[in-house]
Amino acid sequence: MATSTVVTKKRRAWTTTVFVKQLMAISGLVFVLFLLFHSYGNLKMFLGQEAYDHYAEWLKGDAFVPIFPHGGFIWVFRLAMVLFLVIHVASAFIVWYRSKKARHTRYVIKKNVANSYAARTMRVSGVLILALLVFHILHFTTGTVKTGFTADSTPYERMIATFQSPWMVLLYAVFVAAACLHVSHGFWSAFQSLGWVRSNTRTFMVVLSGIIGGLIFVMFMAPPVSIAFGIIP
Ligand code: HEM
Incomplete structure (x- = not known):
């Protein structure tokens, strides 16, 4: 009787799609935290020029001294952001590539x-x-693209000059909306990948994700809209 040989590729724990999705989830949650802090920090625009410029200067100078040397925090932060971005994008690519390949095999499970x-x-x-x-x-950050400001303008002056233009408000609204839409699905999906969503908590997590996405949108867009309407002079 003929025996059939099944050749299987050896799968290690860190090459499974489950593990890759967990990497995507953890790096994504780091970005959600970043967006919450960044949008909250931008609200300092409402406290006036001195408060906002001082905050921007602190981030690039004395932030968390002496844990980091003067000016060190921003570079550790940038390095971490790039690292997490590479992990997030690479894992998204791997998951996409595998699902694309699976679609071309004969035994496809009809996807939801x-x-x-x-x-x-x-x-x-x-x-x-x-x-x-x-x-x-x-x-x-680099000021390569200047929208009504000069190389000498302070961070506060750059914000004010930029959002005099309704087109810039619109462009940033598209940027922030894309990020918030991504968060609205990504947040609960990340918890799902980590195995922390049960059938009875699913609705709660979906609603919470929508609230976090909406909150980040409002916090980010409050300064640009207020500048455009002259509420922040
Ligand atoms: C209305 C929306 C936003 C405004 C007004 C805004 C404004 C700013 C400003 C003023 C800086 C600091 C530049 C400096 O002084 O060096 C900054 C940095 C940064 N923003 Fe935003 N931002 C917005 C949305 C976003 C979003 C949605 C993301 C991510 C998806 C983002 C990612 C970053 C990053 C990564 C940096 C740090 C760059 C660096 O210094 O290394 N921002 N943003």
Whole structure:
């Protein structure tokens, strides 16, 4: 009697899709924390020029001295952000590539339509966030793209000059909306990948994700909109 040989690829724990999704989840949750802090920090615009410029100067100078040397925190933060970004994007790519490959095999399990819609939305918003993030850093961090400000302008003056233009408010609204849409799905999905969502907590997590996404949107957009309407002079 002929025996059939099944050749299987050896899978180690860190090459399984479950593990890759956990990496995506943890790096994603780090970004949610960052967005909460960043949008909260930007609200210092409402406290006036001195408070905002002092905050921006502190981040690039005395932040967490003496744990870090003067000016050290911002570079540790940047390095960590790049590392987490590489992990997040690479794991998203691996999951996408594997599901694409699986679709071309004969034994396909018909996927939940809502799931594939969410996954597609995450990919589109993810690519949009990456593109606008490059613009954002060239704009506010390096000052390569100048919108009504000069190289000598302080961080506060750069914000005020930028959001005089309704087009810049719109562009940043698209950027922030893409990030918040990504968070709204990504947050509960991350907890799901970590195995922390049960059937009785699922609705709560979905609602909580929507609230966090909405909160980040409002906190980010409050300063630009207030500048455009002259509430922040
Ligand atoms: C209305 C929305 C936003 C405004 C007004 C804003 C404004 C700023 C400003 C003023 C800085 C500091 C630049 C400096 O003084 O060096 C900054 C840094 C940064 N922003 Fe935003 N931001 C917004 C949304 C976002 C979003 C949605 C993301 C991510 C998806 C993001 C990611 C970053 C990063 C990574 C930095 C740090 C760059 C660095 O110094 O290394 N920002 N942002």
